[in-house]
Amino acid sequence: MDALLQFLFSGLTVGAVYALVALGFTIIYNASDVVNFAQGEFVMLGGMITVFAFDAGVPLPLAAVVAILVTAAIGVALNKLAIEPARGAPVVSLIIITIGASILIRGATQLVFDKQLHRFPAFSGDDPIRVLGATILPQSLWVIGGALAVFVGLWVFFTRTLTGKAVLATANNRIAAQLVGINTGWIMTLSFGLSAAIGAFAGVLVTPITLVSYDVGVALALKGFAAAMLGGMGNPKGALVGGLLLGCLEAMTAGYVSSQYKEAVAFIVILAVLFVMPRGLFGAKTTERV
Amino acid sequence: MLTVEGLRSRYGRIEVLHGLDLKVSQGEIVTVVGANGAGKTTLLKCLSGTQPASDGTIVFRGQSLTAVPSHKRLKLGLAQSPEGRQIFTNLSVEENLRLGAFLFADDQVDRDMADAFAMFPILKEKRNLAAGGLSGGQQQMLAIARALMGRPHCLLLDEPSMGLAPLLVAQIFDVVKSLKARDVTVLLVEQNAFGALKIADRGYVMETGRITISGPAADLIADPRIREAYLGL
Numbered sequence: 332m333d334a335l336l337q338f339l340f341s342g343l344t345v346g347a348v349y350a351l352v353a354l355g356f357t358i359i360y361n362a363s364d365v366v367n368f369a370q371g372e373f374v375m376l377g378g379m380i381t382v383f384a385f386d387a388g389v390p391l392p393l394a395a396v397v398a399i400l401v402t403a404a405i406g407v408a409l410n411k412l413a414i415e416p417a418r419g420a421p422v423v424s425l426i427i428i429t430i431g432a433s434i435l436i437r438g439a440t441q442l443v444f445d446k447q448l449h450r451f452p453a454f455s456g457d458d459p460i461r462v463l464g465a466t467i468l469p470q471s472l473w474v475i476g477g478a479l480a481v482f483v484g485l486w487v488f489f490t491r492t493l494t495g496k497a498v499l500a501t502a503n504n505r506i507a508a509q510l511v512g513i514n515t516g517w518i519m520t521l522s523f524g525l526s527a528a529i530g531a532f533a534g535v536l537v538t539p540i541t542l543v544s545y546d547v548g549v550a551l552a553l554k555g556f557a558a559a560m561l562g563g564m565g566n567p568k569g570a571l572v573g574g575l576l577l578g579c580l581e582a583m584t585a586g587y588v589s590s591q592y593k594e595a596v597a598f599i600v601i602l603a604v605l606f607v608m609p610r611g612l613f614g615a616k617t618t619e620r621v
Numbered sequence: 622m623l624t625v626e627g628l629r630s631r632y633g634r635i636e637v638l639h640g641l642d643l644k645v646s647q648g649e650i651v652t653v654v655g656a657n658g659a660g661k662t663t664l665l666k667c668l669s670g671t672q673p674a675s676d677g678t679i680v681f682r683g684q685s686l687t688a689v690p691s692h693k694r695l696k697l698g699l700a701q702s703p704e705g706r707q708i709f710t711n712l713s714v715e716e717n718l719r720l721g722a723f724l725f726a727d728d729q730v731d732r733d734m735a736d737a738f739a740m741f742p743i744l745k746e747k748r749n750l751a752a753g754g755l756s757g758g759q760q761q762m763l764a765i766a767r768a769l770m771g772r773p774h775c776l777l778l779d780e781p782s783m784g785l786a787p788l789l790v791a792q793i794f795d796v797v798k799s800l801k802a803r804d805v806t807v808l809l810v811e812q813n814a815f816g817a818l819k820i821a822d823r824g825y826v827m828e829t830g831r832i833t834i835s836g837p838a839a840d841l842i843a844d845p846r847i848r849e850a851y852l853g854l
Contacts, residue, residue, distance in 0.1 A: 493723065500709045500720050506671050507707040511771060512695040512724045 336465035338586040339579060344471040344540065346578020347478035348374070351533035352555025353562065353570035354481055355526040360565050361489070361502045362522035365425045369409060369433035371552030372440075373527045376402045377534025378543030379440055382449040391451060399531040405436070406527025407520055415519065433548065440545040453539040474536045481529055482571045489567060498522060502565075550594075557597035560604045563614030572612060622647045622775055622806050623668070623699075628677035630660075630667050637663050639830040640677065645775065650797065650807040652838065654814035654851060655827035661810040662704050664827070665779050668808070669701040670694050682774065696724055700773035704780050706764040710753030714744050717752050717763055721770030730770070737766040740796065758789035765796065775806040782813045794820050814851040818842050826851070 352370055359367040377398050384394035413428050454473050459466035488495040501508045501518045508515050534543065541547070558577045562569025577600060585593040604611055623645040630638040637660045645651045655661050666672030668679060670691035679686040681699055689697065709717050718737055722730045738745035741762040747755060752763055761781055768776055778797065782790040790813065798820040800807055811817035818824050824841045826834040834847065841847050 493719065493726070496712065496716055496720055497723060499712060503709045503711045504707050507703065507709060508720075509671065509691040510669060510695065510701050510703060510707070511720050511767065512692050513720070514692045 333464035334586065336463055338582040340462075340465055340467040340471060342579035342582030343575055344468075344474050344578070345581060346558075346575035347475045348533050348537045348541075348551070348574075349554045349558040349577050350478045350571045350574025351481060351529060351536075352551050353559035353574045354478075354485060354567060355530045355533075356555055356559045357565055357567055357570045358485070358498070358522050358526040358529070360559075362498050362518055363414075363425070364422050364502060365414070365429065366556065366564075367523075367526065368426065368429045368552050368556070369436060369548075370526065370530055370555060371548030371550070372433045372436040373402050373406060373530025373548075374534040374537075374551050375440065375543060375545065375548035376405060376436065376527075377531025378538035378547070379444055379449070379534075379545065380531075381535050381538065382451055382543060383444055385451045391454075394451075395535040398535060399528050402531035402534075403524045403528040406523040406525075406530075409527075410519055410523035414523070415516065433552065437545055437548060444545065446545060448542045448544045450539055450542045468540060470536075470539045474533075474540070477532060477536045478571065478574070481532065482567055485567045494521075554597045557600045557604075559611075561600050561611055563611030566611075566613045569611055569613035622649075622682060623808065624678075624680045625664075625668070626678050626680075628664070628667060628679065629675045630663055630672055631675050632663075636675070637830050638667070638674075641827075641830070641832055643825060643832065645806060645808050648801065648804065648806055649823060650801060650809060650821045651823050651825070652809040652811055652817040652821035653825045653827055654811050654817055656851075657812065658829075659827040660830040661812075661827055662779055665701060665703075665777050665808070665810055668777055669699065669703075671703075695771045695773070698772070698774035699777065700768040700771045700775070701777040702764045702768040702779065702781065704783070706757075706760045708752045708755075708760055708763050708767065710751065712752060713749050714752050714755070714763060715748040717767050718744075718770050721767035722772070724771065729772075733770050733772070737769060740799075741766055758785050758793075761785060761789075761793060762796075765793070769800075769803075769805070773805060775808065776800065778807060778809045780810060780812060782811060782816060790816060814847070815842070 352374060355370045355373065356366060359365055380398035380401055381394045384397050385391055409432050413432055414425060417425060417428060453470040455469035459468055489499060497513045498518055501513060501515045505515055554577065558573040559570050561577060562573025577597060581593050581596045584596050625641060625643040628638055628641040629636060641664065653661050653664065663672055667674045670689065681697060684697065686694060709720065718734050722733060743759055744763060744766060755763060765781065781793050785793065794816050797807060797809060809817055809821060818838045818841050821838040824838045825832050826847060
Protein backbone atom coordinates (compact mmCIF):
# COMPACT_ATOMS: atom_id res chain seq x y z
CA MET A 332 0.00 0.00 0.00
CA ASP A 333 2.81 2.37 0.96
CA ALA A 334 4.62 1.35 -2.18
CA LEU A 335 1.55 1.99 -4.32
CA LEU A 336 1.18 5.48 -2.89
CA GLN A 337 4.87 6.13 -3.43
CA PHE A 338 4.63 5.06 -7.07
CA LEU A 339 1.55 7.20 -7.45
CA PHE A 340 3.36 10.28 -6.14
CA SER A 341 6.28 9.85 -8.47
CA GLY A 342 3.91 9.02 -11.33
CA LEU A 343 1.90 12.18 -10.77
CA THR A 344 5.06 14.30 -10.65
CA VAL A 345 6.44 12.96 -13.91
CA GLY A 346 2.93 12.91 -15.36
CA ALA A 347 2.45 16.59 -14.58
CA VAL A 348 5.53 17.37 -16.70
CA TYR A 349 4.17 15.22 -19.52
CA ALA A 350 0.89 17.07 -19.14
CA LEU A 351 2.63 20.43 -19.50
CA VAL A 352 4.41 19.24 -22.65
CA ALA A 353 1.11 17.88 -23.96
CA LEU A 354 -0.61 21.20 -23.22
CA GLY A 355 2.08 22.90 -25.30
CA PHE A 356 1.33 20.47 -28.15
CA THR A 357 -2.36 21.25 -27.74
CA ILE A 358 -2.03 24.98 -28.33
CA ILE A 359 0.00 24.75 -31.53
CA TYR A 360 -2.08 21.82 -32.76
CA ASN A 361 -5.25 23.80 -32.15
CA ALA A 362 -3.95 26.77 -34.08
CA SER A 363 -2.38 24.97 -37.00
CA ASP A 364 -2.93 21.19 -36.95
CA VAL A 365 0.84 20.90 -36.60
CA VAL A 366 2.38 18.64 -33.95
CA ASN A 367 5.40 20.62 -32.83
CA PHE A 368 8.14 18.11 -32.05
CA ALA A 369 10.39 20.92 -30.83
CA GLN A 370 8.10 21.17 -27.79
CA GLY A 371 10.50 19.07 -25.69
CA GLU A 372 13.33 21.47 -26.52
CA PHE A 373 11.32 24.32 -25.01
CA VAL A 374 11.27 22.39 -21.72
CA MET A 375 15.00 21.83 -21.97
CA LEU A 376 15.64 25.51 -22.76
CA GLY A 377 13.55 26.57 -19.77
CA GLY A 378 15.75 24.47 -17.49
CA MET A 379 19.09 25.29 -19.14
CA ILE A 380 18.62 29.04 -19.35
CA THR A 381 17.47 29.20 -15.74
CA VAL A 382 20.53 27.21 -14.64
CA PHE A 383 22.98 29.47 -16.42
CA ALA A 384 21.26 32.70 -15.40
CA PHE A 385 21.17 31.47 -11.80
CA ASP A 386 24.84 30.46 -11.87
CA ALA A 387 25.65 33.92 -13.21
CA GLY A 388 24.20 35.40 -10.05
CA VAL A 389 20.65 36.22 -11.10
CA PRO A 390 18.11 35.46 -8.33
CA LEU A 391 16.20 32.24 -9.05
CA PRO A 392 12.70 33.69 -9.64
CA LEU A 393 14.12 36.30 -12.02
CA ALA A 394 16.23 33.66 -13.78
CA ALA A 395 13.08 31.59 -14.28
CA VAL A 396 11.19 34.54 -15.75
CA VAL A 397 14.11 35.33 -18.07
CA ALA A 398 14.21 31.68 -19.20
CA ILE A 399 10.47 31.65 -19.93
CA LEU A 400 10.62 34.93 -21.87
CA VAL A 401 13.68 33.93 -23.90
CA THR A 402 12.13 30.56 -24.73
CA ALA A 403 8.88 32.23 -25.77
CA ALA A 404 10.92 34.47 -28.08
CA ILE A 405 12.61 31.37 -29.54
CA GLY A 406 9.16 29.86 -30.09
CA VAL A 407 8.05 32.97 -31.95
CA ALA A 408 11.26 32.90 -33.99
CA LEU A 409 10.62 29.26 -34.88
CA ASN A 410 7.25 30.27 -36.26
CA LYS A 411 8.53 33.34 -38.11
CA LEU A 412 11.68 31.77 -39.56
CA ALA A 413 10.63 28.20 -40.24
CA ILE A 414 6.88 27.65 -40.15
CA GLU A 415 5.55 30.87 -41.70
CA PRO A 416 7.79 30.81 -44.79
CA ALA A 417 6.48 27.28 -45.46
CA ARG A 418 2.84 28.37 -45.30
CA GLY A 419 0.72 26.31 -47.64
CA ALA A 420 2.98 23.28 -47.29
CA PRO A 421 1.30 20.05 -46.17
CA VAL A 422 1.06 19.53 -42.42
CA VAL A 423 3.49 16.61 -42.63
CA SER A 424 6.18 18.89 -44.06
CA LEU A 425 5.60 21.37 -41.25
CA ILE A 426 5.96 18.59 -38.69
CA ILE A 427 9.25 17.57 -40.26
CA ILE A 428 10.36 21.20 -40.05
CA THR A 429 9.69 21.11 -36.29
CA ILE A 430 11.81 17.96 -35.99
CA GLY A 431 14.61 19.79 -37.82
CA ALA A 432 14.18 22.77 -35.53
CA SER A 433 14.44 20.54 -32.48
CA ILE A 434 17.76 19.13 -33.71
CA LEU A 435 19.02 22.65 -34.38
CA ILE A 436 17.98 23.91 -30.93
CA ARG A 437 19.65 20.93 -29.26
CA GLY A 438 22.88 21.50 -31.19
CA ALA A 439 22.90 25.22 -30.50
CA THR A 440 22.30 24.65 -26.79
CA GLN A 441 25.19 22.23 -26.65
CA LEU A 442 27.45 24.88 -28.21
CA VAL A 443 26.21 27.89 -26.25
CA PHE A 444 26.08 26.09 -22.89
CA ASP A 445 27.61 22.64 -22.44
CA LYS A 446 26.88 18.91 -22.31
CA GLN A 447 26.80 18.52 -18.52
CA LEU A 448 23.87 17.71 -16.29
CA HIS A 449 22.75 20.69 -14.23
CA ARG A 450 20.32 21.58 -11.51
CA PHE A 451 19.40 24.48 -9.31
CA PRO A 452 17.94 24.34 -5.78
CA ALA A 453 14.33 23.30 -5.26
CA PHE A 454 11.95 26.19 -4.54
CA SER A 455 10.89 25.01 -1.08
CA GLY A 456 13.82 22.91 0.09
CA ASP A 457 14.57 19.22 -0.35
CA ASP A 458 12.99 17.80 2.80
CA PRO A 459 10.46 15.15 1.78
CA ILE A 460 6.95 15.47 3.14
CA ARG A 461 5.55 12.27 4.72
CA VAL A 462 2.05 11.33 3.63
CA LEU A 463 0.51 8.03 4.85
CA GLY A 464 3.82 6.23 4.92
CA ALA A 465 5.00 7.50 1.54
CA THR A 466 7.03 10.61 0.85
CA ILE A 467 6.72 13.39 -1.67
CA LEU A 468 9.19 16.18 -2.47
CA PRO A 469 7.95 19.75 -2.04
CA GLN A 470 9.13 20.37 -5.60
CA SER A 471 6.73 17.66 -6.81
CA LEU A 472 3.88 19.69 -5.40
CA TRP A 473 5.17 22.70 -7.35
CA VAL A 474 5.21 20.63 -10.55
CA ILE A 475 1.72 19.23 -10.03
CA GLY A 476 0.34 22.60 -8.97
CA GLY A 477 1.98 24.27 -11.96
CA ALA A 478 0.42 21.82 -14.39
CA LEU A 479 -3.02 22.34 -12.84
CA ALA A 480 -2.64 26.12 -12.96
CA VAL A 481 -1.62 26.10 -16.63
CA PHE A 482 -4.48 23.75 -17.43
CA VAL A 483 -7.06 26.01 -15.78
CA GLY A 484 -5.56 29.06 -17.49
CA LEU A 485 -5.73 27.41 -20.90
CA TRP A 486 -9.21 26.08 -20.34
CA VAL A 487 -10.43 29.57 -19.55
CA PHE A 488 -8.50 30.94 -22.52
CA PHE A 489 -10.02 28.55 -25.04
CA THR A 490 -13.59 28.50 -23.74
CA ARG A 491 -14.12 31.97 -22.30
CA THR A 492 -12.06 34.42 -24.35
CA LEU A 493 -12.62 35.65 -27.87
CA THR A 494 -8.89 35.38 -28.62
CA GLY A 495 -8.95 31.76 -27.52
CA LYS A 496 -11.87 31.07 -29.81
CA ALA A 497 -10.05 32.88 -32.60
CA VAL A 498 -7.23 30.34 -32.15
CA LEU A 499 -9.72 27.48 -32.50
CA ALA A 500 -11.36 29.17 -35.48
CA THR A 501 -7.98 29.62 -37.19
CA ALA A 502 -7.26 25.91 -36.85
CA ASN A 503 -10.72 24.94 -37.99
CA ASN A 504 -10.84 27.10 -41.10
CA ARG A 505 -8.04 29.52 -41.85
CA ILE A 506 -9.73 31.28 -44.76
CA ALA A 507 -12.98 31.78 -42.88
CA ALA A 508 -11.00 33.08 -39.92
CA GLN A 509 -9.44 35.75 -42.12
CA LEU A 510 -12.85 36.63 -43.51
CA VAL A 511 -14.19 37.44 -40.05
CA GLY A 512 -11.19 39.69 -39.48
CA ILE A 513 -8.86 37.42 -37.53
CA ASN A 514 -5.18 38.07 -38.23
CA THR A 515 -4.22 34.43 -38.58
CA GLY A 516 -0.50 35.19 -38.79
CA TRP A 517 -0.68 36.85 -35.40
CA ILE A 518 -2.64 33.92 -33.97
CA MET A 519 0.17 31.57 -35.04
CA THR A 520 2.78 33.82 -33.43
CA LEU A 521 0.75 33.91 -30.24
CA SER A 522 0.37 30.13 -30.22
CA PHE A 523 4.07 29.42 -30.64
CA GLY A 524 5.02 32.02 -28.03
CA LEU A 525 2.51 30.73 -25.50
CA SER A 526 3.35 27.12 -26.15
CA ALA A 527 7.09 27.74 -25.79
CA ALA A 528 6.50 29.67 -22.56
CA ILE A 529 4.51 26.77 -21.10
CA GLY A 530 7.25 24.34 -22.10
CA ALA A 531 9.90 26.52 -20.45
CA PHE A 532 7.73 26.81 -17.35
CA ALA A 533 7.68 23.00 -17.14
CA GLY A 534 11.46 22.96 -17.49
CA VAL A 535 11.86 25.44 -14.65
CA LEU A 536 9.60 23.40 -12.35
CA VAL A 537 11.09 20.00 -13.02
CA THR A 538 14.82 20.71 -13.21
CA PRO A 539 15.42 20.49 -9.43
CA ILE A 540 14.01 16.93 -9.52
CA THR A 541 15.15 15.42 -12.81
CA LEU A 542 18.11 17.67 -13.69
CA VAL A 543 18.60 19.12 -17.13
CA SER A 544 21.05 18.77 -20.00
CA TYR A 545 20.94 19.70 -23.66
CA ASP A 546 19.41 16.38 -24.69
CA VAL A 547 16.49 15.87 -22.30
CA GLY A 548 13.99 17.32 -24.79
CA VAL A 549 13.67 14.36 -27.16
CA ALA A 550 12.28 11.96 -24.61
CA LEU A 551 9.99 14.63 -23.20
CA ALA A 552 8.58 15.43 -26.62
CA LEU A 553 7.82 11.75 -27.24
CA LYS A 554 6.24 11.25 -23.84
CA GLY A 555 4.26 14.45 -24.15
CA PHE A 556 3.12 13.36 -27.58
CA ALA A 557 1.99 10.00 -26.19
CA ALA A 558 0.14 11.83 -23.42
CA ALA A 559 -1.58 14.16 -25.87
CA MET A 560 -2.57 11.20 -28.07
CA LEU A 561 -3.91 9.31 -25.07
CA GLY A 562 -6.01 12.26 -23.93
CA GLY A 563 -7.10 13.26 -27.42
CA MET A 564 -5.03 15.68 -29.50
CA GLY A 565 -6.15 19.27 -29.21
CA ASN A 566 -8.08 18.98 -25.97
CA PRO A 567 -6.52 20.65 -22.87
CA LYS A 568 -8.44 18.33 -20.55
CA GLY A 569 -7.14 15.37 -22.54
CA ALA A 570 -3.59 16.68 -22.29
CA LEU A 571 -3.81 16.94 -18.50
CA VAL A 572 -5.46 13.56 -17.92
CA GLY A 573 -3.31 11.89 -20.58
CA GLY A 574 -0.12 13.25 -19.02
CA LEU A 575 -0.96 12.24 -15.47
CA LEU A 576 -2.18 8.82 -16.61
CA LEU A 577 0.96 8.16 -18.64
CA GLY A 578 3.16 9.23 -15.72
CA CYS A 579 1.34 6.87 -13.37
CA LEU A 580 1.46 4.00 -15.87
CA GLU A 581 5.22 4.49 -16.18
CA ALA A 582 5.72 4.63 -12.43
CA MET A 583 3.59 1.50 -11.87
CA THR A 584 5.43 -0.37 -14.59
CA ALA A 585 8.77 0.63 -13.14
CA GLY A 586 7.64 -0.34 -9.63
CA TYR A 587 5.74 -3.57 -10.23
CA VAL A 588 7.26 -4.96 -13.40
CA SER A 589 10.73 -3.67 -14.04
CA SER A 590 12.21 -0.23 -14.47
CA GLN A 591 13.72 -1.48 -17.72
CA TYR A 592 10.28 -1.55 -19.31
CA LYS A 593 9.42 1.93 -18.11
CA GLU A 594 10.46 3.64 -21.33
CA ALA A 595 8.36 1.26 -23.41
CA VAL A 596 5.12 2.34 -21.77
CA ALA A 597 4.76 5.55 -23.78
CA PHE A 598 5.16 3.67 -27.05
CA ILE A 599 2.73 0.94 -26.03
CA VAL A 600 0.26 3.69 -25.18
CA ILE A 601 0.71 5.33 -28.60
CA LEU A 602 0.11 2.00 -30.36
CA ALA A 603 -2.85 1.08 -28.16
CA VAL A 604 -4.48 4.47 -28.75
CA LEU A 605 -3.97 4.23 -32.50
CA PHE A 606 -5.44 0.73 -32.63
CA VAL A 607 -8.32 1.07 -30.21
CA MET A 608 -9.40 4.71 -30.03
CA PRO A 609 -7.59 6.96 -32.47
CA ARG A 610 -9.28 10.04 -31.08
CA GLY A 611 -8.05 9.43 -27.54
CA LEU A 612 -10.02 9.71 -24.32
CA PHE A 613 -11.44 13.19 -24.85
CA GLY A 614 -10.89 13.66 -28.57
CA ALA A 615 -13.50 15.68 -30.42
CA LYS A 616 -16.04 13.58 -32.24
CA THR A 617 -15.90 15.34 -35.54
CA THR A 618 -19.22 15.53 -37.24
CA GLU A 619 -19.10 17.17 -40.58
CA ARG A 620 -21.50 17.38 -43.44
CA VAL A 621 -20.54 18.20 -46.95
CA MET B 622 -19.38 51.67 -53.28
CA LEU B 623 -17.32 49.05 -55.09
CA THR B 624 -15.52 49.60 -58.37
CA VAL B 625 -13.48 46.94 -60.11
CA GLU B 626 -11.40 47.83 -63.15
CA GLY B 627 -9.31 45.61 -65.38
CA LEU B 628 -9.11 42.87 -62.77
CA ARG B 629 -6.88 39.94 -63.69
CA SER B 630 -6.02 36.91 -61.59
CA ARG B 631 -4.19 33.66 -62.15
CA TYR B 632 -3.65 30.27 -60.55
CA GLY B 633 -0.01 29.59 -61.34
CA ARG B 634 0.42 30.21 -65.05
CA ILE B 635 -3.23 29.90 -65.90
CA GLU B 636 -5.09 33.19 -65.99
CA VAL B 637 -8.74 32.84 -65.00
CA LEU B 638 -9.85 36.49 -64.90
CA HIS B 639 -8.95 38.39 -68.08
CA GLY B 640 -9.53 42.03 -67.20
CA LEU B 641 -12.86 42.44 -65.51
CA ASP B 642 -14.86 45.64 -64.96
CA LEU B 643 -17.68 45.77 -62.48
CA LYS B 644 -19.44 48.33 -60.36
CA VAL B 645 -21.72 48.09 -57.36
CA SER B 646 -23.48 51.20 -56.03
CA GLN B 647 -24.70 51.92 -52.54
CA GLY B 648 -27.86 49.99 -51.66
CA GLU B 649 -27.93 47.81 -54.77
CA ILE B 650 -28.23 44.08 -55.11
CA VAL B 651 -25.97 43.17 -57.98
CA THR B 652 -25.61 39.64 -59.22
CA VAL B 653 -22.90 37.95 -61.25
CA VAL B 654 -24.24 34.86 -62.99
CA GLY B 655 -22.48 32.36 -65.16
CA ALA B 656 -21.67 28.71 -65.62
CA ASN B 657 -19.39 26.62 -63.49
CA GLY B 658 -15.76 27.58 -64.04
CA ALA B 659 -16.51 31.04 -65.41
CA GLY B 660 -14.37 32.58 -62.63
CA LYS B 661 -17.14 33.89 -60.41
CA THR B 662 -15.69 32.52 -57.20
CA THR B 663 -12.22 33.73 -58.14
CA LEU B 664 -13.68 37.21 -58.59
CA LEU B 665 -15.09 37.16 -55.06
CA LYS B 666 -11.86 35.74 -53.67
CA CYS B 667 -9.99 38.66 -55.21
CA LEU B 668 -12.45 41.06 -53.63
CA SER B 669 -12.08 39.52 -50.18
CA GLY B 670 -8.32 39.18 -50.60
CA THR B 671 -8.02 35.41 -50.27
CA GLN B 672 -6.79 35.20 -53.87
CA PRO B 673 -4.24 37.72 -55.19
CA ALA B 674 -5.11 39.89 -58.17
CA SER B 675 -2.31 40.02 -60.73
CA ASP B 676 -3.50 43.25 -62.33
CA GLY B 677 -6.28 45.82 -62.13
CA THR B 678 -7.76 47.87 -59.34
CA ILE B 679 -10.39 47.29 -56.69
CA VAL B 680 -11.69 50.43 -55.01
CA PHE B 681 -14.06 50.07 -52.09
CA ARG B 682 -15.67 53.18 -50.58
CA GLY B 683 -12.96 55.36 -52.02
CA GLN B 684 -10.05 53.22 -50.86
CA SER B 685 -7.89 50.95 -52.99
CA LEU B 686 -7.89 47.39 -51.63
CA THR B 687 -4.76 46.28 -53.45
CA ALA B 688 -2.48 46.49 -50.42
CA VAL B 689 -5.09 45.60 -47.80
CA PRO B 690 -4.67 42.06 -46.41
CA SER B 691 -7.68 39.80 -46.23
CA HIS B 692 -8.30 40.08 -42.49
CA LYS B 693 -8.42 43.89 -42.64
CA ARG B 694 -11.05 44.14 -45.37
CA LEU B 695 -13.94 43.36 -43.03
CA LYS B 696 -12.90 46.34 -40.92
CA LEU B 697 -13.48 48.50 -44.00
CA GLY B 698 -16.98 47.06 -44.28
CA LEU B 699 -16.54 44.33 -46.86
CA ALA B 700 -17.75 40.90 -45.71
CA GLN B 701 -17.84 37.63 -47.57
CA SER B 702 -19.97 34.57 -47.11
CA PRO B 703 -17.70 32.18 -48.98
CA GLU B 704 -18.48 29.33 -51.33
CA GLY B 705 -19.06 26.04 -49.57
CA ARG B 706 -20.15 28.02 -46.51
CA GLN B 707 -16.84 27.63 -44.63
CA ILE B 708 -18.29 27.81 -41.18
CA PHE B 709 -16.25 26.79 -38.12
CA THR B 710 -17.50 23.22 -37.92
CA ASN B 711 -15.95 22.38 -34.53
CA LEU B 712 -17.41 25.42 -32.81
CA SER B 713 -20.99 25.96 -31.73
CA VAL B 714 -23.48 27.99 -33.73
CA GLU B 715 -23.31 30.77 -31.18
CA GLU B 716 -19.49 30.79 -31.22
CA ASN B 717 -19.57 31.05 -35.00
CA LEU B 718 -21.76 34.12 -34.76
CA ARG B 719 -19.66 35.64 -31.99
CA LEU B 720 -16.54 35.20 -34.13
CA GLY B 721 -18.34 36.91 -36.98
CA ALA B 722 -18.22 39.98 -34.75
CA PHE B 723 -14.56 39.32 -33.87
CA LEU B 724 -13.70 42.97 -34.48
CA PHE B 725 -16.23 44.22 -31.98
CA ALA B 726 -16.65 44.00 -28.22
CA ASP B 727 -19.58 46.29 -27.49
CA ASP B 728 -23.26 45.97 -26.62
CA GLN B 729 -24.28 45.89 -30.24
CA VAL B 730 -22.83 42.37 -30.58
CA ASP B 731 -25.63 40.97 -28.44
CA ARG B 732 -28.25 42.95 -30.35
CA ASP B 733 -26.83 41.77 -33.67
CA MET B 734 -26.93 38.20 -32.43
CA ALA B 735 -30.56 38.59 -31.37
CA ASP B 736 -31.22 39.99 -34.87
CA ALA B 737 -29.53 37.00 -36.48
CA PHE B 738 -31.63 34.62 -34.37
CA ALA B 739 -34.76 36.53 -35.33
CA MET B 740 -33.82 36.24 -38.99
CA PHE B 741 -33.05 32.50 -38.69
CA PRO B 742 -34.99 31.06 -35.72
CA ILE B 743 -33.61 27.57 -36.40
CA LEU B 744 -30.13 28.85 -35.50
CA LYS B 745 -31.40 29.96 -32.11
CA GLU B 746 -32.77 26.49 -31.50
CA LYS B 747 -29.38 24.96 -32.32
CA ARG B 748 -27.21 27.69 -30.86
CA ASN B 749 -25.22 25.35 -28.60
CA LEU B 750 -24.67 22.59 -31.14
CA ALA B 751 -21.51 22.15 -33.18
CA ALA B 752 -22.01 23.96 -36.47
CA GLY B 753 -20.67 20.95 -38.39
CA GLY B 754 -23.82 19.04 -37.48
CA LEU B 755 -26.19 21.50 -39.14
CA SER B 756 -27.88 20.68 -42.42
CA GLY B 757 -26.64 22.34 -45.59
CA GLY B 758 -29.37 24.94 -45.54
CA GLN B 759 -28.78 25.75 -41.88
CA GLN B 760 -25.05 26.06 -42.51
CA GLN B 761 -25.78 28.51 -45.31
CA MET B 762 -27.97 30.55 -42.98
CA LEU B 763 -25.18 30.51 -40.42
CA ALA B 764 -22.63 31.64 -43.01
CA ILE B 765 -24.81 34.60 -44.00
CA ALA B 766 -25.64 35.45 -40.38
CA ARG B 767 -21.97 35.26 -39.43
CA ALA B 768 -21.00 37.62 -42.25
CA LEU B 769 -23.69 40.08 -41.11
CA MET B 770 -22.32 40.00 -37.55
CA GLY B 771 -19.29 41.85 -38.96
CA ARG B 772 -21.55 44.86 -39.68
CA PRO B 773 -20.66 45.05 -43.35
CA HIS B 774 -21.56 47.86 -45.73
CA CYS B 775 -21.24 45.40 -48.56
CA LEU B 776 -21.79 41.65 -48.44
CA LEU B 777 -20.24 39.30 -50.97
CA LEU B 778 -22.33 36.15 -51.30
CA ASP B 779 -20.87 33.17 -53.09
CA GLU B 780 -23.37 30.60 -54.37
CA PRO B 781 -25.73 30.68 -51.38
CA SER B 782 -28.19 28.40 -53.18
CA MET B 783 -25.63 25.69 -53.94
CA GLY B 784 -26.79 22.22 -52.99
CA LEU B 785 -29.99 23.34 -51.31
CA ALA B 786 -33.55 22.12 -51.74
CA PRO B 787 -35.79 24.49 -53.78
CA LEU B 788 -37.80 25.56 -50.75
CA LEU B 789 -34.62 26.56 -48.91
CA VAL B 790 -33.28 28.34 -51.98
CA ALA B 791 -36.39 30.52 -52.00
CA GLN B 792 -35.95 31.23 -48.30
CA ILE B 793 -32.29 32.20 -48.72
CA PHE B 794 -33.11 34.49 -51.65
CA ASP B 795 -35.82 36.14 -49.57
CA VAL B 796 -33.26 36.86 -46.88
CA VAL B 797 -30.84 38.32 -49.42
CA LYS B 798 -33.59 40.55 -50.72
CA SER B 799 -34.38 41.72 -47.18
CA LEU B 800 -30.78 42.89 -46.70
CA LYS B 801 -31.65 45.93 -48.78
CA ALA B 802 -33.87 47.18 -45.97
CA ARG B 803 -30.90 46.86 -43.61
CA ASP B 804 -28.79 49.11 -45.79
CA VAL B 805 -26.45 46.32 -46.80
CA THR B 806 -25.26 46.39 -50.39
CA VAL B 807 -25.04 42.92 -51.89
CA LEU B 808 -22.88 41.36 -54.58
CA LEU B 809 -24.41 37.97 -55.25
CA VAL B 810 -22.60 35.36 -57.29
CA GLU B 811 -24.87 32.57 -58.50
CA GLN B 812 -25.24 29.67 -60.88
CA ASN B 813 -28.97 29.82 -60.24
CA ALA B 814 -29.31 32.71 -62.68
CA PHE B 815 -33.08 32.96 -62.65
CA GLY B 816 -33.40 33.11 -58.87
CA ALA B 817 -30.57 35.61 -58.60
CA LEU B 818 -31.78 37.91 -61.37
CA LYS B 819 -35.27 37.95 -59.89
CA ILE B 820 -34.10 39.61 -56.67
CA ALA B 821 -31.27 41.70 -58.14
CA ASP B 822 -31.28 45.27 -59.40
CA ARG B 823 -28.55 44.73 -61.96
CA GLY B 824 -26.74 41.75 -63.30
CA TYR B 825 -23.52 40.73 -65.02
CA VAL B 826 -23.07 37.60 -67.06
CA MET B 827 -19.64 36.07 -66.81
CA GLU B 828 -18.09 33.65 -69.29
CA THR B 829 -14.58 32.20 -69.06
CA GLY B 830 -13.13 35.07 -67.09
CA ARG B 831 -14.85 37.94 -68.87
CA ILE B 832 -18.05 39.92 -68.45
CA THR B 833 -20.03 39.33 -71.64
CA ILE B 834 -23.39 40.95 -70.93
CA SER B 835 -24.51 43.40 -68.28
CA GLY B 836 -27.58 45.45 -67.54
CA PRO B 837 -30.64 45.84 -65.34
CA ALA B 838 -31.76 42.48 -64.02
CA ALA B 839 -35.20 42.74 -65.62
CA ASP B 840 -33.60 43.26 -69.07
CA LEU B 841 -31.30 40.29 -68.57
CA ILE B 842 -34.20 37.99 -67.68
CA ALA B 843 -35.85 39.08 -70.92
CA ASP B 844 -32.67 38.79 -73.03
CA PRO B 845 -33.07 35.84 -75.42
CA ARG B 846 -29.35 34.95 -75.25
CA ILE B 847 -29.54 34.61 -71.51
CA ARG B 848 -32.88 32.86 -71.52
CA GLU B 849 -31.42 30.22 -73.77
CA ALA B 850 -28.00 29.80 -72.20
CA TYR B 851 -28.69 30.20 -68.50
CA LEU B 852 -32.36 30.11 -67.76
CA GLY B 853 -33.24 27.07 -69.82
CA LEU B 854 -36.32 28.77 -71.20
